[in-house]
Amino acid sequence: MPSMSTAELKERLIRDLPGVLVITPVKAEHANNGGTQPKGDPPPKPKRGEEGPVDLLATKDAIVLAERIPDVARYVRDTLGYTLLTDLTAVDYLADGVIELIYRFVHLEGGPTLAIKTRVPRDRAVVPSITPFWPGADLQEREAFDMYGVDFPGHPNLVRVYMWDAFEGFPMRKDFPKQGDKYIAEEEE
């Protein structure tokens, strides 16, 4: 049963597709330890509600350049053998101005899945489409476009899936109006 850890995946990507992996800033404690246990007592756990600012973007997953996503997808499918894209979804990090796309690949013989992430700025969310060579990504890319406004150049039919075509805005973005009366206020002015 194929199994590949995140660290192994990163090594393979660095070796076989140089320049693809984005080196993410990891917190100092993680970088220095190198897998060993931290010495001394761990700092006291902060109480609920008193935690300091959380770095939402800190991750150990493989983050690749957005424009190299097709190369990475081909590599994962043809070389590593993960032939099923089960999930293509997006996360909106409003405070950081980042939209993160997560591609999750499955090997049909079983084993843990592979997660590949990419990050694009919110105001210019463009990721090359993988639909031309991976038809299973068709609807999932359309969904990411519909809900988050991510543009997938190269997609043969990038139109909305859930909302109607005339609809304006991307409802799953964090700054989409919830129940504040944005449109009514505009009409009153």
Next chain:
Amino acid sequence: MAEDTEIQLELEKQGVFVSTINRFYNWGRRSSVWPLAFGLACCAIEMMATGLSRYDLARFGAEMFRASPRQADLMIVAGTVTKKMAPQVVRLYNQMPEPRYVISMGACATSGGPFRDGYNVLRGIDLFLPVDVYIPGCPPRPEALLHAIMTLQAQIDDQKLNRVRWYGKTEAKDFPVPTFGKQGLELEGRLIDPVGGLPLISPYNSPLAGELRSGRIEHPELARHFPIMDDTVELEGPNKAVGVAPEIAIDDLKRKPEVARA
């Protein structure tokens, strides 16, 4: 009238059937309320359960779920009406022949339910259709749907042939079908159900009240108030505000005497 009914029932026991035209027509209509076979969400599962043998909707003559609106008398709006689905629901209703009835089944069809503040769910089917019977619940149990059918039958029993519209000369009116706009559903080019706001039109009255818009618009200019998300609200604990929000206190029947005294 009650005496008449007693005499009538006594005669029926003896095998003599006497009826009025009203009672006869109403009996015919109430005993074969054929619903339209369509479901929108999880309420439809309960609706299917109601139609099957355990709850047996056939006891009320309403077991014939018709696949065509042309043959249906009753529309059970079973489930969440999304804004994308709303025009089709209204169009199906317009295609039903009169007399036609609507049961709004569950919290979602009645008001939008838990999805009310979302961007995609219609805030109650009564914005577009006149509803005869509402069923609360999420989803309502089959017994609740049976009770709604019985309530509808009681309403039909009260109808008078010279009052109802469909035996008169007035023609059936088509209810306006909403269209898709940039920010929500539109009716005749006017935005009526904006994303991130409350509906800008009032719901329809029940058919008994004339199928007109009630005129009660739900404070379009007032944003609804969530005390926990408001910095100015004093908190008793991490998840609980002190006291009761004023707009809840107004509607709270148990506290009403206190409010009146204060």
